[in-house]
Amino acid sequence: MGGKPKAKGVAVQECGIGLVDVRFDEDQLAFKAPALIKHEPLTETERAVAVQLCGIDEDALVEAVHIENGPRWQLLRLRSAADVLAAKPASSAPLGTDLGLAGPHPSNARRDWELRAFFADTHKRFVEDPVTGSFNAGVAMHLFGEGLVEGSFVAGQGQVVGADGLIACEQDPSGAIWIGGTCRMISNGGVLEMPFSGG
Template sequence: MKIDLIDVFPGRSLGGNPLAVVHGAEGLDEAAMLRLTRWLGFSETTFLLPPTDPQADYRVQIFFPAGELPFAGHPTLGSAYAWLAAGGVPKSAGTVVQECGIGLVDVQTEGATAPARRLAFAAPALTRSGPLDEAERAEAIRLAGVAPEAVVEAVHVANGPKWQLLRLRSAADVLAARPAPEAPLGTDIGLAAPGEAGSGIDWELRAFFANQHGSLTEDPVTGSFNAGVAVHLFGTGLVDGSYTAAQGRMVGAEGRIFVSRDESGVIWIGGDCAMISQGGALTAFA
């Protein structure tokens, strides 16, 4: 087995979300995958496997420290990048087809070349949408630590992770949020608001999830949340064409996400990937 370390969605060197990608993971069971994920300590670690669907180029299992995820965004881009960097050739030119817990996900491969390469995944359909009820809204506001008067709307944007979106008045409101230290496992809450004038950023985001210890953790850059937000923003007419989002400032990151919708209506969540370490030997562990 080999392991790559990849920076996903960086707006500067080492400014994105780190990802570990394990190649040739057939010999690992899920318990071993989870132990390695926890030991590494990244938001997610992925494990590349042969596909079971004939349309797919590879299959991936995605783990975060509390368990397995059916889909996640920065692991999708990073896994596709690692597979390509290891010599993978997609069945369809220009598109990698990833098999994961939610099914097949297309990843566009046309972009900048090494050492950084821009990829984009097709945003999956929402598995839950619509407004939060009163109790859900109040609890999301409490856990995210935002001023209630700053909330413009509160909606579900689940797409694997059970994301709840609090859309706020301004980027300043997003950056001022002070999340609670603890939250129930399964908590996925994110904030979004229009970017500051003149910043070159159209939307400012933050995202929080509960880890296996019950702590509410801020993610540096979150592809699945950006995908859920994009589906909602395009679906409600709040955006059109393309936009650039930023995430991670409050945890020392500088993430950049490039979002667009093509003529067929597919929403693409794009970002750069940079190889930090490639092909390290992963020795067997009990």
């Protein structure tokens, strides 16, 4: 506690995957996407299970790949953002399931890509996350690495669960990929202590 960053505007955070650079300025934080641990196509069996759990139209599926970067994310890249938003995921999934969808918006949209991320909680409920840093990082690593995007793009996430996440994804001149955004507090609360009167 109380340490100062060695480089101005950059701190290092220790995470499960190792040390991660975090860049910050007055209104935005961004972290450097870690290298992918596993980056290869899903097997036919994995692909079939992922399609079923995510509740997508298989005709909309462009590719299915591992983008593991700590969490064992599996990415289903769809033909459009509309296909991503139309998905009807299952209510439950095996523990350890980390699945996500990504599809491009039309060129005139506020966002470039739409993402949704699902994981199985401790009760095996298949939960949708409003905004997911690790999944956005994996998707960005894949999209930049495959030449599907250049320079920077904005990802949207959370529409289906009532959020409006906008994630800035950028590849700097060195090739490093940064995932950033701004958090705004909407509400704040605490625990109200009530006097106890025995009787």
